[in-house]
Amino acid sequence: MTPETMRRKNLPSAVARPQALEGFPGMVPVRVTAGGRPPLPAADRAAAARRARWFQGLLLLTLTCAALVGLLAGSVAGAQTRELSTRGVLLDRIAAIVNDGVVLTSQLDQQTDAIIQRLREQNTELPPRNILRRQVLERLIIEEIQLQRAARLGINVSDEMLNGALDEVARNNGISFADLPRALAQQGVDYRTYREDVRRTLTLQLLRQRDVLARINVSPRELEQALARQQKSPDRNAEYNVSHILLSIPVAADPEQVAAREKQARELYERAVAGEDFAQLAVAYSDSSTNIEGGSLGWRRGTQLPSILADLVGTMRAGEVSEPIRTPSGFHIFRLNEVRGGLQQAVIPQVHARHILLRPNELEDDRTVEQRLKDIRERIVNGGEDFAAIAAVTSQDPGSAPDGGDLGWAGPGTFVPEFEAKLEELAENEISEPFQTQYGWHIVQVLGRRMHDATDDMRRQQAFAQIREAKAEEETELWLRRLRDEAFVEYRM
Numbered sequence: 001m002t003p004e005t006m007r008r009k010n011l012p013s014a015v016a017r018p019q020a021l022e023g024f025p026g027m028v029p030v031r032v033t034a035g036g037r038p039p040l041p042a043a044d045r046a047a048a049a050r051r052a053r054w055f056q057g058l059l060l061l062t063l064t065c066a067a068l069v070g071l072l073a074g075s076v077a078g079a080q081t082r083e084l085s086t087r088g089v090l091l092d093r094i095a096a097i098v099n100d101g102v103v104l105t106s107q108l109d110q111q112t113d114a115i116i117q118r119l120r121e122q123n124t125e126l127p128p129r130n131i132l133r134r135q136v137l138e139r140l141i142i143e144e145i146q147l148q149r150a151a152r153l154g155i156n157v158s159d160e161m162l163n164g165a166l167d168e169v170a171r172n173n174g175i176s177f178a179d180l181p182r183a184l185a186q187q188g189v190d191y192r193t194y195r196e197d198v199r200r201t202l203t204l205q206l207l208r209q210r211d212v213l214a215r216i217n218v219s220p221r222e223l224e225q226a227l228a229r230q231q232k233s234p235d236r237n238a239e240y241n242v243s244h245i246l247l248s249i250p251v252a253a254d255p256e257q258v259a260a261r262e263k264q265a266r267e268l269y270e271r272a273v274a275g276e277d278f279a280q281l282a283v284a285y286s287d288s289s290t291n292i293e294g295g296s297l298g299w300r301r302g303t304q305l306p307s308i309l310a311d312l313v314g315t316m317r318a319g320e321v322s323e324p325i326r327t328p329s330g331f332h333i334f335r336l337n338e339v340r341g342g343l344q345q346a347v348i349p350q351v352h353a354r355h356i357l358l359r360p361n362e363l364e365d366d367r368t369v370e371q372r373l374k375d376i377r378e379r380i381v382n383g384g385e386d387f388a389a390i391a392a393v394t395s396q397d398p399g400s401a402p403d404g405g406d407l408g409w410a411g412p413g414t415f416v417p418e419f420e421a422k423l424e425e426l427a428e429n430e431i432s433e434p435f436q437t438q439y440g441w442h443i444v445q446v447l448g449r450r451m452h453d454a455t456d457d458m459r460r461q462q463a464f465a466q467i468r469e470a471k472a473e474e475e476t477e478l479w480l481r482r483l484r485d486e487a488f489v490e491y492r493m
Helices: 003-009 042-087 105-121 129-153 159-172 177-186 191-211 220-232 255-273 278-285 307-313 366-381 387-394 417-425 455-486
Strands: 094-098 101-104 239-248 296-301 325-327 330-340 347-358 406-410 435-437 440-453 489-491
Touching (some): 094 105, 094 129, 101 105, 129 191, 129 455, 159 191, 177 191, 239 255, 239 278, 239 307, 255 278, 255 330, 347 366, 347 387, 366 440, 417 435, 417 440
Antiparallel strands (some): 094 101, 094 489, 239 330, 325 330, 347 406, 347 440, 435 440
């Protein structure tokens, strides 16, 4: 038995019910049986041939019509395309391809025009336009490379951060944030474009902070050397108001005369330090030509001070009187009346506090944590338990818990606003009721208050910033050069 026979024997006795095919006269039903299809009679074969020819003719006609329709549609579309191409307007061109981004000619033209306008306002001689355009294009290429890197690193400027920067711009110009769009429009600046420019600038700053500034180290030795240089020289950006008393010594003075003048200078110094009016002492005793003006030398920039005074004022504070200084002309006493610009003396209020922090979690909600802190406060205030001991084993602030919750001396702006507001309400040694900040729930105790001269701290911070910025300038140039060398750039100009 062949496979074909086996297959056919498995078929049912009838797989199709005979039906008349409508629409075609002469078609008769044919029963299909398991034994196969019987041969058609001659008349039926002729009818089938006629129907096949009829189907072929119909198919040919349909294809012909479809082809004509396609040709007509293509002709219309081509005409429309040609019409659009003749009426099209060039929107922009590519000035350079930068990795997977581009710099457009419109960007280049806009930046070039802005720089030309700024140079003209500064009465600066303009370089040839082609050279200027080339320089501007290089700057835009570098900027595009940085923006691409920022995108890859996920550095984004949120709308909140952007609005904060724009609010600062508005306040610096004496207007509100809501009035900024109108003020920009009056200057011909589109507000939306300005926002995006500021966003790009902030993005570049964040990228530089990550790639350059965060990797710059300032050693303690470098900081101490910078502070020593500052102390020996006045601030170049500051102006000093100084008064002066001179007790002159004759050229041929003998030792007794010199000693007498030195003694007088010491007495005048002690009287000035004790609080006597320096100007009156200068009028009464000074041999300087400025004695009538109370010894006032007026306002002098650091670079304009005499060498004897320049080495001195860098170590003095406003209101301080120098000890007598001997020079060939006599004994000098200086008083630093005031300093403006540069680094000012900074006396700030500080508070010494300690706290206990608890945070809500899956097992303890806000109400539970608040009640726990109330119980702890009750144990300290009425039970006599030690605040530091409880904080050491209970507080969830890893920075202060080992020290019994001690936060040390802190000035304004150190803590979040809610915490600082609570500190302001408390008297010394008072313990607050539980309160909430973004970090959790606290109780805090004020241990003391003082006025602190933070000038030295500010001087150290300023010296640190100057060293870091000096290093950052060179490091930034190297970083940008490396980014540029690693990028693919194709000029299209």
